[in-house]
Amino acid sequence: MSILLLHPGSTPGISTNVATMQTFKVCYNVDMKSFSSFGLDSGLLADYSHDQFPTRLHAFHGEPLELSERGSTFYGFIFDTVHGARAKIEMAGGRVFALDKGMYFCSNEPLIISDGIGIAIERLMHNGMFMMGGPVEKNGRLKYIDGCTDSLLIPPVRKGDPCLNSLHFPENIDQTMHTPPSMRLGLVSDGGGICITPDEETVMYPGQVFGIHTMAPHKFRTGSGQTMTVVAYHPDSDFGPGDEDHPMLNRTSVDGVAARDIPLIRTK
Ligand SMILES: [Fe+2]
Numbered sequence: 488m489s490i491l492l493l494h495p496g497s498t499p500g501i502s503t504n505v506a507t508m509q510t511f512k513v514c515y516n517v518d519m520k521s522f523s524s525f526g527l528d529s530g531l532l533a534d535y536s537h538d539q540f541p542t543r544l545h546a547f548h549g550e551p552l553e554l555s556e557r558g559s560t561f562y563g564f565i566f567d568t569v570h571g572a573r574a575k576i577e578m579a580g581g582r583v584f585a586l587d588k589g590m591y592f593c594s595n596e597p598l599i600i601s602d603g604i605g606i607a608i609e610r611l612m613h614n615g616m617f618m619m620g621g622p623v624e625k626n627g628r629l630k631y632i633d634g635c636t637d638s639l640l641i642p643p644v645r646k647g648d649p650c651l652n653s654l655h656f657p658e659n660i661d662q663t664m665h666t667p668p669s670m671r672l673g674l675v676s677d678g679g680g681i682c683i684t685p686d687e688e689t690v691m692y693p694g695q696v697f698g699i700h701t702m703a704p705h706k707f708r709t710g711s712g713q714t715m716t717v718v719a720y721h722p723d724s725d726f727g728p729g730d731e732d733h734p735m736l737n738r739t740s741v742d743g744v745a746a747r748d749i750p751l752i753r754t755k
Pocket residue numbers: 665705706
């Protein structure tokens with residue numbers, strides 16, 4: 488059973504005191520709704536560190552957010568900036584980066600984010616690779632389902648690793664009900680729509696942070712003249728390179744034979 492620690496005031500739950508002497512609301516996955524919605528408050532919004540894929544959902548809203556856990560990888564998205572400035576990312580090693588609205592990052596070093604509004608999703612005990620990109624494009628590069636498209640913003644370094652995606656909904660989309668084999672955490676970066684689960688319908692709006700729980704049935708719908716873009720974190724993947732299958736290996740040939748098929752020369 489996984490425990491979800493919610494930021495005070497986020498959603499209904501059971502109040503309890505924890506070691507920090509702050510009052511948090513504690514929910515157990517068995518009681519949770521399929522779809523959870525969070526405001527873009529600063530700090531820890533949800534803690535899935537007991538999940539099969541340990542993850543924490545953080546958000547920032549102008550004031551500095553320090554992400555200090557060593558051994559974690561942080562997947563971030565800048566929904567907006569404040570004070571007319573760019574969001575500032577200060578790495579533990581001293582490097583500083585400025586990101587515009589709509590940009591994203593992946594860091595395997597502790598960092599401090601300031602002057603930005605957005606989310607940072609922490610995958611514990613995972614060593615991703617540092618990268619930054621964006622802004623997110625208007626349409627996805629890949630065809631998804633029911634007229635939607637998506638782009639793989641931060642791909643798995645190796646097959647099985649987490650990834651960050653953008654998902655794009657044109658107008659008048661009515662998705663097929665579907666279930667994710669692992670949690671989905673994300674943010675509506677543009678536009679809006681409705682999330683439909685067997686229990687309820689939730690209006691989605693720009694800046695809304697959301698979580699969809701493992702195996703939770705859901706679908707999204709957009710109306711006439713309504714489009715939506717969401718940025719979505721997956722804690723795992725079934726796609727990506729591995730030692731048996733990657734471009735450097737596959738596209739190296741010796742006398743016309745791909746190196747992947749020559750065990751004698753392959754790195755042990
Ligand atoms: Fe979905």
